[in-house]
Amino acid sequence: AFGATRRPNVKAADDVLLGALRDSGAPAVTLVAKAYDRHVDLALKTNLDENLAMIRDSVTHLRQEGQRVFLDAEHFFDGYRANRAYALEVIRVAMEAGADVAALCDTNGGMLPDEIADVVHDVLGATSARLGIHCHNDTGCAVANSMAAVAAGATHVQGTLNGYGERTGNADLVTIIANLELKKKKDVLPQNALREAFRISHAVAEVTNISPSPRQPYTGVSAFAHKAGLHASAIKVDPSLYQHEDPESVGNDMRMLVSDMAGRASIELKSVELGIDLKGDKELIGRVVDRVKEMESRGFTFEAADASFELLLREEATGKRPSFFTIDHWLTTTERGAKNSIITKAEVTVTAQGKEITCSGEGNGPVNAFDNALRDGLNQLYPELAALELTDYKVRILEGRLGTGAITRVLVETSDGKGEWNTVGVHENVIAASAMALEDALTFGLLRQGRKPE
Known part of the structure; x- marks a missing residue:
């Protein structure tokens, strides 16, 4: 008391x-x-x-x-x-x-x-x-x-x-x-x-309901995260060279951040962390490094989007990107209704399991409406999607000097109640960027549920 x-x-x-x-x-x-x-x-x-x-x-x-x-x-x-x-x-x-x-x-x-x-x-x-x-x-x-x-x-x-x-x-x-x-x-x-x-x-x-600080000592997700190529090379030899304690002592994990600074060692360590064996294939690792650098030059970031990076890694390793559906067409509308209410609708056409499905949804904004429409069309084929929830959504304007014509980066966090994952999308149009991030989020979620891609 x-x-x-x-x-x-x-x-x-x-x-x-x-x-x-x-x-x-x-x-x-x-x-x-x-x-x-x-x-x-x-x-x-x-x-x-x-x-x-x-x-x-x-x-x-x-x-x-x-x-x-x-x-x-x-x-x-x-x-x-x-x-x-x-x-x-x-x-x-x-x-x-x-x-x-x-x-x-x-x-x-x-x-x-x-x-x-x-x-x-x-x-x-x-x-x-x-x-x-x-x-x-x-x-x-x-x-x-x-x-x-x-x-x-x-x-x-x-x-x-x-x-x-x-x-x-x-x-x-x-x-x-x-x-x-x-x-x-x-x-x-x-x-x-x-x-x-x-x-x-x-x-x-x-x-x-306070977002954890990624930089909190010991327990932040960045507390034992490594990015620069030289650091990654040293950690591959001995993690204690760049870590003051064993992350497992506080229940945390070592993370490799993939960015345009990433070298071969970073990619190899990250692939091991994600459970994907690159088998020391230097040509494959080189392709991944080059692709990461090219995509980050266009505004993508994989430091906070592990799920999108894992999908990229699987694509380079197998020659085919994991996919359960493709988004063929979408349309979003926002209008003001009675008593200044805002009504947002989305119509999305997808192809999944050889079927073309047109679905619609409403939401408190175009991205929410898009997400609802996408799930409405896919839930009948993939009931596992009902367990997935969009838990965070961030938008960043990358080239502010261009004003309304700037590049937009969207980061989406999704949860299935057992864990969270993050995906990224980049485009001049915020809805298109969101569609990329949402597609990755649902694809990764289905993989987590044990579904085999088409």
């Missing part, structure tokens, strides 16, 4: 909010207390002695009820700068009253690692308290500050998964735990539990 100390000039037993914490049934309670004399005056509107009494009475009351108490010393570092003696007294009073831990809070997030280390070391020497740390990321140092506090003697770290929090966020517990386990060799989690970091980090992102 989480709450504040009793109100000024109110007995702990009579304080409504403190009573709610007491009666919550929680075995542990975190109390927020003011450690900055200016906040005591301006926010609590009471005197310094009463604030100390509020801390003492609240901790004592909850301890007498059998609950563990953790004290969050709010604005501690600002308070320490302004009035060191008072900030230290806040910690002493809390510990003498029975608090398990006093967490020093960098509430405004303005501290730097060397400053954190100095203060934690001083507080430990002056109070002998069991200290914790609570950092915000306003200087981009929340994780570094937390690590500095631990190095200086703190034994309790507060933060949030993925660093979610107000303003610029809190200290990322995923990164901190991985740092402590892998770099400092501290036993933070049960054995092998760290291997769940990637899954849990992404599950939390899914629940909060």
